Amino acid sequence: MSISRKITEGAGSGGSGGYVDDVFSTYLYTGNGANNNIVNGVDLAGEGGLVWIKNRSTASDHILVDTERGVNQVLVSSDTSASVDHSGNDNVWRFNADGFSARQTLAAVDVNTNAKDYVSWTWRKAPKFFDVVTWTGDGSTPFTLPHNLGTSVGMSIVKCTSHVANWVVNHVDLPDHYLHLDKTDAKESDVKMVSTDSTVTFTGSTAWYNAAGREYVAYLFAHDAQEFGTDSDESIIKCGSISTDGVGQFTDVDLGFEPQWVLVKRSSAAGDWWIYDTMRGLGAPATSGTQKGLRANLSDNEVSTSTISINASGLVAYDNYHLDPNSTYIYMAIRRPNKPASEFEPEELFAVTSTTQDNTAVQTPLNRIDLNIQRQFTSGEYSFAQTRLQGNIRYLKPNEPMQEEDYGANNPRGVFDTQGKVKAYSSNPNIIWSWRRQAGFLDITCHESDGQPTQQIYHNLGVEPEMAWIKNRSSSKDWFVHHKDITAGKNLRLNTADGETLDNTFSAATFTESYWTTGNNGILSGGQSQQTYIAYLFASVPGICDIGTYTATQASGTDLDIDCGFTNGARFVLIKRTDAAGDWWVFDTVRGITSSSSPRLNLNDTSAQSVGNYIEPFSKGFTVTTNIMPTGTGKYIYMAIA
Numbered sequence: 263m264s265i266s267r268k269i270t271e272g273a274g275s276g277g278s279g280g281y282v283d284d285v286f287s288t289y290l291y292t293g294n295g296a297n298n299n300i301v302n303g304v305d306l307a308g309e310g311g312l313v314w315i316k317n318r319s320t321a322s323d324h325i326l327v328d329t330e331r332g333v334n335q336v337l338v339s340s341d342t343s344a345s346v347d348h349s350g351n352d353n354v355w356r357f358n359a360d361g362f363s364a365r366q367t368l369a370a371v372d373v374n375t376n377a378k379d380y381v382s383w384t385w386r387k388a389p390k391f392f393d394v395v396t397w398t399g400d401g402s403t404p405f406t407l408p409h410n411l412g413t414s415v416g417m418s419i420v421k422c423t424s425h426v427a428n429w430v431v432n433h434v435d436l437p438d439h440y441l442h443l444d445k446t447d448a449k450e451s452d453v454k455m456v457s458t459d460s461t462v463t464f465t466g467s468t469a470w471y472n473a474a475g476r477e478y479v480a481y482l483f484a485h486d487a488q489e490f491g492t493d494s495d496e497s498i499i500k501c502g503s504i505s506t507d508g509v510g511q512f513t514d515v516d517l518g519f520e521p522q523w524v525l526v527k528r529s530s531a532a533g534d535w536w537i538y539d540t541m542r543g544l545g546a547p548a549t550s551g552t553q554k555g556l557r558a559n560l561s562d563n564e565v566s567t568s569t570i571s572i573n574a575s576g577l578v579a580y581d582n583y584h585l586d587p588n589s590t591y592i593y594m595a596i597r598r599p600n601k602p603a604s605e606f607e608p609e610e611l612f613a614v615t616s617t618t619q620d621n622t623a624v625q626t627p628l629n630r631i632d633l634n635i636q637r638q639f640t641s642g643e644y645s646f647a648q649t650r651l652q653g654n655i656r657y658l659k660p661n662e663p664m665q666e667e668d669y670g671a672n673n674p675r676g677v678f679d680t681q682g683k684v685k686a687y688s689s690n691p692n693i694i695w696s697w698r699r700q701a702g703f704l705d706i707t708c709h710e711s712d713g714q715p716t717q718q719i720y721h722n723l724g725v726e727p728e729m730a731w732i733k734n735r736s737s738s739k740d741w742f743v744h745h746k747d748i749t750a751g752k753n754l755r756l757n758t759a760d761g762e763t764l765d766n767t768f769s770a771a772t773f774t775e776s777y778w779t780t781g782n783n784g785i786l787s788g789g790q791s792q793q794t795y796i797a798y799l800f801a802s803v804p805g806i807c808d809i810g811t812y813t814a815t816q817a818s819g820t821d822l823d824i825d826c827g828f829t830n831g832a833r834f835v836l837i838k839r840t841d842a843a844g845d846w847w848v849f850d851t852v853r854g855i856t857s858s859s860s861p862r863l864n865l866n867d868t869s870a871q872s873v874g875n876y877i878e879p880f881s882k883g884f885t886v887t888t889n890i891m892p893t894g895t896g897k898y899i900y901m902a903i904a
Contacts, residue, residue: 280388280490281490281491281498281599281600281601282490282498282522282596282597282598282599282600282601283303283599283600283601284303284304284305284386284388284601285304285311285385285386285388285391285392285498286304286383286384286385286386286391286392286498286523286596287302287303287304287361287382287383287384288381288382288383288522288523288539288540288541288542289302289361289381289382289384289541289681290318290379290380290381290382290541290542290679290680290681291379291380291382291681292377292378292379292380293364293366293373293374293375293376293377293378293379293380294366294374294376295366295374295375295376296365296366296374297363297365298363298364298365298366298374299358299361299363300361300362300363300364300382301358301360301361302360302361302362302382302384303360303361303629304360304361304384304386305359305360305386306329306357306358306359306361306362306384306386307357307358307359308359309386309387309388310328310329310330310357310386310387310394311328311329311357311384311385311386311387311392311394312326312327312328312329312384312385312392312394312481313326313327313328313355313357313362313382313383313384314326314339314382314383314384315364315373315380315381315382315383316380316381316556316564317372317375317378317379317380317563318378318379318380318381318542318554318556318563318564319378319379319563319564320372320375320378320563321561321562321563322372322561322563323338323339323340323341323371323372323561324338324339324340324556324558324561325337325338325371325372325373326338326339327355328394328479328481329357329387329394330394330395330396330479331345331396331423331479332349333349333355333356333357334347334348334349334355335347335348335423336348336371337421337423337479338561339429339443339444339535339558339559340444340557340558340559340560340561341444342426342427342428342429342444343426344422344423344424344425344426344427345423345424345477345479346371348371355373361384362382362384381539381541381542381556381564383523383537383539385481385483387410389410389411389412389413390411390412390413390484390487390489390490391411391483391484391487391490391498391499392411392481392482392483392484392499393409393410393411393481393482394479394480394481394482395407395408395409395479395480395482396423396477396478396479396480397477397478397480398475398476398477398478399468399471399472399473399474399475399476399477399478400472400474401468401472401473401474402468402472403464403465403466403467403468403472404463404464404465405463405464405465405468405471405472406461406462406463407461407462407463407464407480408460408461409460409461409462409480409482411459411460411482411484412459412460412487413459413484413485413487414434414457414458414459414484414485415432415434415455415457415462415482415483415484415485416433416434416483416484416485416486416499416500416501416594417431417432417433417434417482417483417485417501417592417594418431418432418455418462418480418481418482418483419431419443419480419481419483420432420464420470420471420478420479420480420481421478421479422470422471422473422476422477422478423477423478423479424476424477425473425476427469427470428442428443428444428445428470429442429443429444430442430443430453430470430471431443431527432453432454432455432464433455433501433503433529433592434457434485434501434502435501435502435503435592436449436503436529436592437454437455437456438451438454439451439453439454439529440452440453440454440455440466440470441527441529441592443535443558443559444558444559445559446532446533446534446559447532448528448529448530448531448532448533449529449530452466452467452470453465453466453467453470453471454466462480462482483499483501483594484499485499485500485501486499486500486501486518487499490597490600491600492602496519496597496600497517497518497519497597498519498596498597498600499594499595499596499597500517500518500519500594500595501592501593501594501595502515502517502592502593502595503529503590503591503592503593504526504577504585504590504591504592504593505589505590505591506584506585506586506587506588506589506590506591507587507588508587508588509584509587510584510585510586510587510589511579511584511585512579512585514573514575514576514577514578514579515576515577515578515593516575516576517575517576517577517595517597518575518576519575519576519597519598519600519722520572520573520574520575520576520597520598520722521540521544521572521576521577521595521596521597521598522539522540522541522544522596522597522598522599523537523538523539523540523544523595523596524537524538524539524544524570524572524577524593524594524595524596525537525558525593525594525595526538526569526570526591526592526593527591527592527593528585528586528589528590528591529590529591529592530589530590530591531586531589533586533589533591534557534558534559534560535557535558535559536555536556536557536567536569537555537556537557537558538553538554538555538570540572540598540650541630541678541679541681542554542564542679543653543654543678543679544570544571544572545571545572545650545651545652545653545708546571546572546573546651546652546708546796547571547573547578547579547580547708547710547794553566553567553568553569553570553571553580554566554567554679555567555569568580569584569585570585573707573708573709573720574707574719574720574721574722575720576595577593577595598722599630599700599701600701600722601700601701602700602701602702602724603700603701603702603703603704603803603806603807604702604803604804604805604806606698606700606806608805608806608807608833608903608904609627610627610628610629610698611628611697611698611700611703611704611803611806611807611903612628612695612696612697612698612807612833612834612903613626613627613628613631613682613695613696614693614694614695614696614833614834614850614851614852615684615693615694615696615852616691616692616693616694616852616853617684617686617691617692617694618686618689618690618691618692619686619689620686620687620688620689621685621686621687622685622686623677623680623683623684623685624683624684624685624686625682625683626682626683626684626696627682628682628696628698629681629682629698630681630682630698630699631650631678631682631683631684631696631697631698632649632650632651632678632697632698632699632704632706633647633648633649633650633696633697633699633704633706633798634646634647634648634649634676634684634694634695634696634697635647635660635694635695635865636684636686636687636692636693636694636695637692637693637863637865638688638690638691638692638870639691639692639693639853639861639863639870639871640690640691640870640871641690641870642868642869642870643688643690643868644659644661644662644868645659645660645661645865646658646659646687647659647660648676648678649706649796649798650678650699650706651706651708651796652666652708652735652796653676653678654676654677654678654679655668655669655676656668656676657669657676658733658735658796659757660731660741660756660757660846660865660866661757661864661865661866661867661868662757663738663739663740663741663757664738665734665735665736665737665738665739666735666736666794669687684696693850693852693853693863695834695848695850701722701723701724702723702724702725702801702803703800703801703803703806703807704723704798704799704800704801705721705722705723705724705727705799706796706797706798706799707719707720707721707778707796707797707799708735708794708795708796708797709794709795709797710792710793710794710795711780711792711793711794711795713792716779716780716781717779717780718777718778718779719777719778719779719780719797720776720777721776721777721778721797721799723775723799723801724775725775725801726746726773726774726775726801727744727773727778727799727800727801728745728746728800728801728802728809729743729744729745729746729799729800729801729809729899729901730743730744730773730778730797730798730799730800731743731756731797731798732744732795732796732797732798733795733796733797734793734794734795735793735794735795735796736792736793736794737793740755740756740757740758741755741756741757742754742755742756743755743756744773745809745811745840745899746809747810747811747840747899748762748840748899749762749764751764752764754838754840754899756846756865756866757866758866759843759844759845759846759864759866759867760843761839761840761841761842761843761844762840762841778797778799800901804827805827805828805829805904806903806904807901807902807903807904808826808827808828808883808900808901808902809899809900809901809902810824810826810899810900811840811897811898811899811900812824812886812897812898812900813895813896813897813898814886814891814892814895814896814898815891815892815893815894815895815896816888816891816892816893817893817894818888818891819888820888821878821885821886821887821888822885822886822891823880823882823883823885824880824883824884824885824886824900824902825880825882825883826882826883826884826902826904827882827883828881828882828883828902828904829881829882829904830881830904831851831855831879831880831881831882831883831884831904832851832855832880832883832884832902832903832904833850833851833855833903833904834848834849834850834851834901834902834903835847835848835849835850835855835877835884835900835901835902835903836848836865836900836901836902837849837877837886837898837899837900838898838899838900839892839896839897839898840897840898840899841896841897842892842896844896844898845864845865845866845867846864846865846866847862847863847864847865847876847890848862848863848864848865849861849862849863849876849877849884853871855877855878855879855884856878856879857875857878857879858875859873859874859875860874860875860876860877860878861873861874862874862876862890874889875887875889876889876890877890883902884902
């Protein structure tokens with residue numbers, strides 16, 4: 263389904279029963295100083311909402327514009343100023359059915375300066391998620407404000423738009439207190455909030471929310487309304503609090519989902535308003551790097567800070583970095599994209615890129631990239647594998663058992679903090695395979711072993727994984743591969759050509775739609791306490807990805823068609839023999855899958871590609887030629903992507 267078709271179908275859905283992909287976006291872009299259309303898939307023209315933009319590389323104001331006050335009414339989160347009207351300045355903004363447009367005309371409104379890097383956060387008005395309300399104060403207290411959330415308010419942000427005034431924040435875990443978004447101050451008790459499904463009532467000093475004759479805006483965020491997702495039973499936003507111990511650590515926060523965006527503020531004492539998101543580096547524990555944070559109360563550029571990290575179900579403490587000790591923090595968290603892969607076109611989930619540009623960002627067709635595997639293909643070189651959860655500088659080598667390493671902070675080769683770009687690690691011809699992490703297609707989990715057998719590792723694939731690649735990041739250990747069609751109790755090694763291996767690694771392992779277990783062998787968990795691991799979990803998606811097996815024999819003398827259920831053939835094919843030794847062969851249409859040539863790379867070694875007629879195009883999948891069939895019967899597994 264194309265992005266325009268998805269937007270058309272999603273418009274007017276009201277949010278309930280929909281997906282977070284339709285109502286929230288973190289989108290990174292580079293300014294061009296002219297018209298810049300940001301296509302993030304969020305319908306602002308038809309449904310309304312809020313756009314929040316920040317220059318990442320230069321000290322500049324946080325700019326907030328919403329559809330209720332008008333396209334050119336600008337607020338600054340770190341400033342007490344009234345709303346500034348920029349109408350007549352050549353359309354600084356435009357709200358679109360698929361995002362928004364930014365035009366750089368005023369130095370005071372930094373949203374699109376040429377060559378500068380920006381982050382934008384977009385909230386669409388939707389029941390159970392977010393609402394924008396404006397009003398004129400009448401001086402009364404208590405003051406009751408109607409809203410359209412259809413559920414109670416988890417957090418409210420109120421600003422007087424007609425006069426100089428502080429921003430006022432109320433939170434479900436601070437019902438009798440409030441905070442100022444533009445200040446670091448601890449909680450105060452002057453403004454209280456009580457909410458129902460249709461109203462929110464404020465009491466206290468009317469100057470903050472209802473002074474007579476003054477204009478106000480409220481941004482209202484829901485809390486834990488479990489009415490989203492395919493079965494309308496998932497929450498996509500949650501507000502809560504964290505308590506730290508004497509060294510600043512905290513117990514894991516179970517949100518019931520993996521977050522993509524988090525706002526955190528120390529409420530028991532002074533502290534900044536930190537904003538983190540997975541597009542800019544919010545990732546798994548033990549990434550041996552730092553998160554990139556922005557502070558809503560300051561105009562500073564993006565800074566490195568490591569305080570929290572995430573897992574499949576919520577927030578966890580960041581290894582070796584801490585929050586303030588003996589403190590309380592409030593947070594608001596938004597779920598990672600949860601739309602099923604079946605709602606996308608294949609080109610929106612997977613891309614193949616060839617480049618000879620060393621350490622230069624190259625744009626791919628993908629809107630977001632979560633896994634990259636790259637190879638030099640005309641000369642012997644390593645494969646490098648990187649994921650968004652590991653950060654920009656960390657990598658593993660699929661052809662080696664080596665532990666995780668990094669390029670160095672001054673030489674990052676990943677570009678996960680861009681919108682769908684990749685980088686090669688040399689000027690030789692490189693091929694880069696890129697996956698988008700989406701429910702039903704690919705999930706990635708990072709965990710730390712607890713030293714116990716059959717440790718359960720939760721994931722968000724949403725279906726039972728049909729193939730899994732698992733690697734110890736802390737130590738030099740083999741890559742273990744599970745596949746639905748190999749013999750029970752056996753596994754494959756991604757970094758070797760070995761066939762199925764019988765050992766205890768998966769003897770008690772299970773793979774379900776919500777978790778996988780580590781098995782009894784110490785290599786994956788038991789006896790390996792505090793080792794860090796990563797797992798790539800793959801599944802078939804009709805018409806997009808097919809994971810299966812076939813049996814071949816050269817004696818038949820004819821080629822073998824593999825029906826994957828596609829309509830335009832496979833762009834990527836991974837094949838491995840399992841009943842005997844055989845390399846992990848990789849084919850793709852960028853290097854060529856034709857009737858005369860299909861260059862083959864081995865994922866498990868450093869050899870240059872072998873050029874030959876190994877597989878051929880087939881509209882429903884791919885064709886295996888007799889050139890790579892065994893003289894006797896051979897069993898093969900494969901993963902093909904349309």
